[in-house]
Amino acid sequence: MADTPKPASDGERITMTFIETTTTALLTLAIYSFLAGDNPFYKFVEHLLVGLTIGYTLVITIKSVIWPEAVLPITQGQFQTVVPLVLGGLILLRLVRRWAGWSRISLALVVGGGAGVAIPAMLKARVLDQMTATMAGVTSPAGWIILAGVLSTLTYFVFTRAHRGVWGTSARLGRYFMMVFFGATFAYTVMSRVALLIGRLEFLLGDWLGLLRS
Amino acid sequence: MNLSRRWIFALVAIATVTTLIFRPGLPLSVSRETRHVYEMIESLDSGAVVMLSFDHEASSLPEMRPLGAAIVDHCFRRKVRIVGLALFSEGTAAGYELISQRANAAGKSYGTDWIYLGFRPQYTSAILGMGENIGDVFSQDYEGHPLVSTTLGSRIHNYHDIAFVISLAAGSMPTYWVEYAQARYQVKIVAALTAVMVTSYLPYLESNQLSGIIAGLRGAAEYEQLLGVPGAGSRGMDAQSAVHALIAVLILAGNVQAWRTRRSRHPMESESR
Incomplete structure (x- = not known):
């Protein structure tokens, strides 16, 4: 009978948590040290992050996709996954200059199939449904504002006609609508970035230093 | 100067x-959008299934985790079942850890109250494939069990068995859910977003292509307020x-x-x- 691993004692768990938290805290501080200027600590953690991300993605892809969905079925006698595996393998031939042309077969399938699936879906969701909603929304004051915003912004992007007179006024209105959009987007971006800072400082002050009330 | x-x-800083x-405890009002998402889950029958897709990277966890935690807690409180998955590799472990942690706290069991499908690359084919048969896209769950061997896994075949999909996203993934799941299979999509993405998705909400939006740390704090349980979102709002x-x-x-x-x-x- 194989030896079962002994469960960790309370002391071991506390030590592990301390090492884990302190390592994370030091890595966070190394990243924030960039605010004072570029330095070797920042560079080290930046490279560590890139390496870890690639390694993690590779492991997850092998564990969740390649092994259970492609290799395992073959070992169980289901050979239909051989075709996508071979096509995937052909893409890797790009790395060998002499056989690189073979990768075009797989790429052609990906591009052709991808475009065929994506173009009608994008056209429907991003253009037709949006246009329908814009036209159907004019039953309310907000709907009229949206319609005015869409039309005036579109006139701004017509460059084959001089922006003068009524056309110019509409284009200027479109520019104001876009400025409101940029302002709102900037404010939301600030909100997002501040949230990231709060997340890290909460970790440093709370989990690491224990200064925050729970 | x-x-x-x-x-x-x-x-x-x-x-x-x-x-x-010092947490001054500044007042916080609940937005119409967050209340709407809350009421969507509140109106579900006990035993209904919600699909929770972790479409984000580790860098956006400070915003995504409080949002995800509030939604998962609400689902478990309402006895709504959760099918988790990830279309971004980095969201895979984060999503699994989040749901299993909240499930343990709520006394929910894996396989019956929730399952985690794991990660699939090529989100277009994954989203489209699940519209036909979820088992074809995920023959096994994240823990390696055949999908049909779990009670919940054997109940879900495609989007018809799902009340709605919630995409916890830090990028453009809700667009693909709208294009390939909502437009094609008429499944309702809710976007739980980082704040930076909100202005990109409000047009989809206005056109009813998205059924709801909940966004950022503020969205999480509002949701926690509706649940009556202050958490990470509420803690961060003063700052x-x-x-x-x-x-x-x-x-x-x-x-x-x-x-x-x-x-x-x-x-x-x-x-x-």
Whole structure:
């Protein structure tokens, strides 16, 4: 009978948590040290992050996709996954200059199939449904504002006609609508970035230093 | 006057740290959008199934985790079952850890109350494939069990068995859910977003292509308020408000200073205006 691993004692768990938290805290501080200027600590953690991300993605892809969905079925006698595996393998031939042309077969399938699936879906969701909603929304004051915003912004992007007179006024209105959009987007971006800072400082002050009330 | 960027960093750090430590408890109102998502889950029957897709990277966890935690807690409280998955590799472990942690706290069991499908690359084919048969896309769950061997896994065949999909996203993934799941299979999509993505998705909400939006740390704090359980979202909101006020003051001061500098350089131009 194989030896079962002994469960960790309370002391071991506390030590592990301390090492884990302190390592994370030091890595966070190394990243924030960039605010004072570029330095070797920042560079080290930046490279560590890139390496870890690639390694993690590779492991997850092998564990969740390649092994259970492609290799395992073959070992169980289901050979239909051989075709996508071979096509995937052909893409890797790009790395060998002499056989690189073979990768075009797989790429052609990906591009052709991808475009065929994506173009009608994008056209429907991003253009037709949006246009329908814009036209159907004019039953309310907000709907009229949206319609005015869409039309005036579109006139701004017509460059084959001089922006003068009524056309110019509409284009200027479109520019104001876009400025409101940029302002709102900037404010939301600030909100997002501040949230990231709060997340890290909460970790440093709370989990690491224990200064925050729970 | 030329203020060094480092002073701004220091001011932001001071504002954040002091409000995190002292927590003044600033008031927070609940937005219409967050309340709508809350009511969507509230209106589900016990035993209904919600699909939770972790479409984000580790870098957005400070926003995504409080949002995800509030939604998962609400689902478990309402006895709504959760099918988790990830279309971004980095979201895979984060999603699994989040749901299993909340499930343990709520006394929910794996296989019956929730399952985790794991990660699939090529989100287009994954989203489309699940519309036909979820088992074809995920023959096994994240833990390696055949999908049909779990009670919940054997109940879900395609989007018809799912009340709605919630995409916890830090990028453009809700667009693909709308394009390939909502438009094609008429499944309802809710986007739980980082704040930076909100303006990109409001048009989809106005056109009813998205059934709901809940966004950022503020969205999480609002949701926690509706649940009556303050969590990470609520803890961060005081600091968020303080830093926003500081940044607004700095922007105003910067504009006044820029206007004064321009006026002193070109007094005639300013007067003619």
